[in-house]
Amino acid sequence: xxxxxxxxxxxxxxxxxxxxxxxxxxxxxxxxxxxxxxxxxxxxxxxxxxxxxxxxxxxxxxxxxxxxxxxxxxxxxxxxxxxxxxxxxxxxxxxxxxxxxxxxxxxxxxxxxxxxxxxxxxxxxxxxxxxxxxxxxxxxxxxxxxxxxxxxxxxxxxxxxxxxxxxxxxxxxxxxxxxxxxxxxxxxxxxxxxxxxxxxxxxxxxxxxxxxxxxxxxxxxxxxxxxxxxxxxxxxxxxxxxxxxxxxxxxxxxxxxxxxxxxx
Amino acid sequence: xxxxxxxxxxxxxxxxxxxxxxxxxxxxxxxxxxxxxxxxxxxxxxxxxxxxxxxxxxxxxxxxxxxxxxxxxxxxxxxxxxxxxxxxxxxxxxxxxxxxxxxxxxxxxxxxxxxxxxxxxxxxxxxxxxxxxxxxxxxxxxxxxxxxxxxxxxxxxxxxxxxxxxxxxxxxxxxxxxxxxxxxxxxxxxxxxxxxxxxxxxxxxxxxxxxxxxxx
Numbered sequence: 001x002x003x004x005x006x007x008x009x010x011x012x013x014x015x016x017x018x019x020x021x022x023x024x025x026x027x028x029x030x031x032x033x034x035x036x037x038x039x040x041x042x043x044x045x046x047x048x049x050x051x052x053x054x055x056x057x058x059x060x061x062x063x064x065x066x067x068x069x070x071x072x073x074x075x076x077x078x079x080x081x082x083x084x085x086x087x088x089x090x091x092x093x094x095x096x097x098x099x100x101x102x103x104x105x106x107x108x109x110x111x112x113x114x115x116x117x118x119x120x121x122x123x124x125x126x127x128x129x130x131x132x133x134x135x136x137x138x139x140x141x142x143x144x145x146x147x148x149x150x151x152x153x154x155x156x157x158x159x160x161x162x163x164x165x166x167x168x169x170x171x172x173x174x175x176x177x178x179x180x181x182x183x184x185x186x187x188x189x190x191x192x193x194x195x196x197x198x199x200x201x202x203x204x205x206x207x208x209x210x211x212x213x214x215x216x217x218x219x220x221x222x223x224x225x226x227x228x229x230x231x232x233x234x235x236x237x238x239x240x241x242x243x244x245x246x247x248x249x250x251x252x253x254x255x256x257x258x259x260x261x262x263x264x
Numbered sequence: 265x266x267x268x269x270x271x272x273x274x275x276x277x278x279x280x281x282x283x284x285x286x287x288x289x290x291x292x293x294x295x296x297x298x299x300x301x302x303x304x305x306x307x308x309x310x311x312x313x314x315x316x317x318x319x320x321x322x323x324x325x326x327x328x329x330x331x332x333x334x335x336x337x338x339x340x341x342x343x344x345x346x347x348x349x350x351x352x353x354x355x356x357x358x359x360x361x362x363x364x365x366x367x368x369x370x371x372x373x374x375x376x377x378x379x380x381x382x383x384x385x386x387x388x389x390x391x392x393x394x395x396x397x398x399x400x401x402x403x404x405x406x407x408x409x410x411x412x413x414x415x416x417x418x419x420x421x422x423x424x425x426x427x428x429x430x431x432x433x434x435x436x437x438x439x440x441x442x443x444x445x446x447x448x449x450x451x452x453x454x455x456x457x458x459x460x461x462x463x464x465x466x467x468x469x470x471x472x473x474x475x476x477x478x479x480x
Contacts, residue, residue: 054409058480060454061473073467075456077479096475099405250470253438260442 001109002081002117004049014048014083016090017118020232023092025126025194028187029212032125034221035228036093040082041065041248042235045091051079053109055102059095064250087234090119098190107194111201121151121204123232124194125224129187130211134170141165142211143227146183146195151204155231162230167209185209218251317407319414320372321359321385328358330419331393333426337478340431342400343378350386355396359385361411365404393422399477408480425459430478438472 004013022039024032039045044065056078066072078096083089098106114122130142144167145159159166169181185192191207198205208228212220225245229237235244321328336345349355357374361383364370368381376382381401388394403411434448451465454474468474 057405057475058408058477059473059475060479062454062468062470064470066470072470073455073457075454101406252471253440254471257437257439257443258441260444262444 001051001053001113002049003052005047014090016083018120019083019088019090019117021090021092021114021119021122022228023122023124024094025124025189025191026094026097027127027189027191027209028129029127029214029217029220031127031210031212031217031220031224033094034217035125035225036091037064037248037251038221038225038245039228039234040091040093042244042246043084043087043089045082045084045089047074047080048083048090049081050077051081051092053079053106055098055106055109056094057096057099061250065248067249088120089234103190103193107190107197110194111197111203114203115201121154121206122198123228124191124205124207125228126185126188126191126207126209127212127220127224128185128191128209130213132184132186133211134168137168137211143223144168144209144211146207146209148195148199148203148205150202151206154204155206158231167207216255218254315363315365315404315407317403317410317414318362319359319418320362321418322374323358323387327418327420328387328395329393329422330395330424331422333395333397333419333424334429335397335399335426335478336429337399338431339400341429342398344429345396345398346378349396350398354389355386356389357384358387358395361385361399361401361415363401363403363407363411365402365407367402367404370401395419403477405476408477411477412480428478430474432474 022036024030024036026033059078061076063072063074064076076095079092079094082091082093084091128144143165145164146167147156147159167183167185170184171178172180172182183192183195188209191209195205195207197203208224208231210220210224210227222245226237229235237244334345336342360370360372360374362370362372363383370380370382373382374384376384378400383397383399383401383403386396386398388396397415431449434443434446437443437446439446452468452472453463453465454468455463473479
């Protein structure tokens with residue numbers, strides 16, 4: 001699945017032992033993916049490889065994090081891996097939707113890669129439909145977290161110190177039987193599947209998600225990435241943290257082209 | 265989301281459908297329709313499974329040695345090759361792709377009309393390592409990877425250079441100005457870093473992307 005970039009000189013495949021894998025779920029508003037774009041762009045991460053997979057719609061373009069003419073011509077595809085060894089961080093960015101019936105095969109292959117590359121833990125950035133919140137969830141913070149049992153042992157206390165809210169379970173049969181509670185993440189794409197699989201495979205995984213709706217999701221991405229930063233401290237956050245994140249050049253023209261002059 | 269009439273409907277999301285949503289939404293009628301569609305997908309003798317692609321070569325060699333592979337995807341690009349490049353003197357048909365999806369079906373016939381959906385392979389008679397593909401049919405999302413693996417799997421690559429020709433509507437092009445004032449048609453290119461030759465047109469700027477079979 002993972003193909004390392006050929007950096008020349010016969011360099012060995014990158015070593016992710018003990019690293020934190022940060023990745024998005026393709027979810028409502030693409031908030032996770034936008035947040036990952038901010039992380040890669042701000043930390044100026046180096047591409048170290050890509051996923052060769054038939055689970056995602058193919059796409060290709062030029063470098064989405066280009067800052068100048070010289071670095072704008074590197075091709076970029078739908079699933080790429082970036083790394084920052086100084087922070088023991090490896091990031092997977094997913095840029096296109098899943099093909100029908102390919103959620104499960106992708107999750108299985110991904111988790112098996114996580115195990116074989118010996119990543120210490122996985123952090124999944126995601127989102128969920130805001131309109132599906134219940135009365136209590138409508139109040140207070142729109143941010144939630146989830147931890148697999150293995151990661152709960154390691155960092156559960158940290159979440160309490162940060163005063164974070166755990167994602168609530170909902171009744172499996174609302175109105176009929178309120179005792180059976182299940183995890184329900186509408187609009188979350190592969191989030192629930194990946195989380196439940198990680199629980200059963202003993203993988204340390206955290207899910208950070210935000211309730212949101214489709215629209216201009218850039219502010220949601222900033223909120224989510226700042227939430228992540230409260231825990232992982234990827235950038236200094238003493239001053240206004242939002243201004244520290246660098247917007248990639250590919251975020252231009254998200255809502256269409258310029259207007260034709262003839263309109264006026 | 266709420267509509268004007270106050271009803272709550274599931275909004276189409278850029279995230280696509282959740283897998284559990286996909287399963288839950290199917291009513292008995294949906295299941296019946298799906299079964300009928302699947303029945304039609306099977307060849308009479310069950311030769312082709314559902315959405316499987318078959319690549320049929322007329323030449324006997326197990327794998328084709330290829331140094332140049334030109335692929336034209338879509339009706340416009342295929343028509344370009346028919347008008348300016350292909351002729352029966354210099355090129356011979358050596359293969360065909362047989363596939364079915366909701367948008368089109370191709371056949372094994374190599375005698376096609378420009379309005380048909382087809383995917384044919386040609387070889388330059390004077391240099392048999394030069395191959396050309398005209399793919400005017402739509403290759404569905406879940407078939408693109410298969411197409412790639414089956415076509416390239418048959419090739420013995422010898423310093424292979426691949427050129428992909430495709431078209432997109434001008435309205436899809438993202439630019440600071442309005443596309444109404446753009447002089448069209450115009451060419452843009454994407455190239456891998458291994459491609460060292462001069463490109464004949466400007467490179468495709470961000471945030472524009474290419475998707476589907478040309479991207480694959």
